[in-house]
Amino acid sequence: MAWSPKFTQHALCKRIPTWPYADPKDRHVVSYDEYVKTGGYEGLRKALTMKPGDVTEAVKKSMLRGRGGAGFPTGLKWTFLPKLDEGQDDLSKRGPRYLAINADESEPGTFKDRLLMDFDPHLVLEGIAICCYACRLDKAFIFIRGEYHHQAHVLEKAIAEAYDNGIFGPKGLINSNANTGGAKFTVDCYVHRGAGAYICGEETALLEGLEGKRGWPRIKPPFPAVEGLFGKPTIINNVETLAHLPSIVENGPEWFMAQGVESTVGGPPSYGTKLMGVSGHVNRPGVYEFELGIPLRTLIEDYCGGIRGGKKYKAAIPGGVSMGILGTDQYEAELDFDIGRKYNVLGLGTACPTVFDEDTDMVAVARNISRFFKHESCGQCTPCREGSGWLYQLMTRIEEGHAKTKDLDMALEIATSMGSMPGTTICGLADGNNWALRTIMNKFRDEFETRVSPSHVAVKMTIGAAAHG
């Protein structure tokens, strides 16, 4: 059955012209005035008429799942914060609580958060204000990757507008609300620039970066909701996740739940729309907004103008190189949070597919990805630091034609040993490296085999039960 959208308008791209409902050529930065004229900050106004706990309940009910890669339910994450007693809205009676906004977008193939920051920064700021109100957070730090100079600029300007108009700062909207028992409650919002380290996208590395240290992921627990930035309760959410909040609060959770799909494998549902940044060998690359559940083929053939040069589809990365690869026979894969369990990839990730045509050399793809992980491993954990280097060397050797069959087996063994066993690495980077390399080598095994010469003595190495996929 052909897929067709149930919801034929954009929620996140309401003010950002986006194909197929509008022409991307008309994009421009939406100012505070234009934002308000087109219904902006209504979600925040509505939230302020509700009790903070009820806002959290609404977000929990909507089953909004994190858009930063892991798909963790946002409302549930918020409930991990320590409870505040009556009257503790007053900052002088308790320690500060923080929001860290993950705008580090560095996963290769991902360019979706940038669209929101480029053109509709107030949507992000409204989401921030709602989150801070619902969770009683006092300061919000937007941690933006260092390379996003322009976006940091746009955000700074929008934040200044928001301060002027009483969204943030001492006389804020939030201050004039009756539901905090008359207590003074204000929110401050700042941009904090990173400095060129992919790992700072990992939430605890991001906190270390904010604290001025090297971006080394922290061992968990304690989780950031309990001990986060400066050791205080902290919520970390992705830019796109927060941008969903205004419309969820304004239209209610049922509106959000009517979009997207239920899980077909007994998992949690994939509700709502998602920004999907399509790159690679398609005719019309760019960021699209569709309901979760759209099949990859539909996205590419019906909306992205098909594969470039009349060529055939060969493979795609579903959302960032960490997720692994969808094979030639997986063109029908539905882009929702079930994808990992159904199609033998790590997950949906950022839902920004990078598409490869039939002429693509998959060994070169593997070499490119392994170089990325070698370069970006923070070096704390031995399997990741050493394994990523070994994999890059092996991939280079295979690509150059100097490898033997045993090198291929060794590469698979190393990939499998990185992150498959829980607790051997501190963060998920090693697991991403594992899934990326392992799925490419397995799904395109024949391409690798034709590039290696037979070993004199056949060596078959696999370790433990983890050597699947």
Place this chain on the structure above:
Amino acid sequence: MAWIPKPSASMKIERRDEPYLTQAMKDELSQRYLPRFETTLAALLPALHMIQHEYHWVPPQAMEEIAEFLGLSPADVLDTATFYEEYALAPRGRHVVGVCRSIACEFCGQPQVTQAIKDTLGIDVGETTADGKVCLVELECLGSCGTAPAALIDEELHEQLTPQRAAELVRQVRSQDAPPPASGREGLAPETASNAPKGASKSAPKSAH
């Protein structure tokens, strides 16, 4: 990421009388940044950004000055500065051309773009032109995968590059301006500038690791 061995036995910090961390920078740090944070260490990334933006690298003396101003040990500053690729620990070209080499760009024409830039400048990736004006590096995904191939020239992003366009851009950048005398050191040949903690003999950026 960088694990940089430093030539402890032979390392000398070259000093100048005029401080790198200017009064204006100190004022901005204490008025704009420090009130946001619970620790002074948290103002370190903004402080390093200021130095990098002004001098196009982070001299060891500047790290000491930042440490003193924020009440940190110089080792803390070095620890953080060596981790982040945006901070150059040795002088490199006045302008930095950073071509994205990640997945979407490599398979949408980046190798030809890099080649065109190398040919135009007569240098390899990780090198600086002899006039000290342009340094070529490769970066990871710049968030412009839909408009690949992309390159960041100083702080400006250029998208949908062709080899011709890339060559034209670097030519423009190279002829733009004379190296400013204030920072003094950029005109030096890379070999003479090996006093930085990483002891690099070339102006190799950390991303060449």
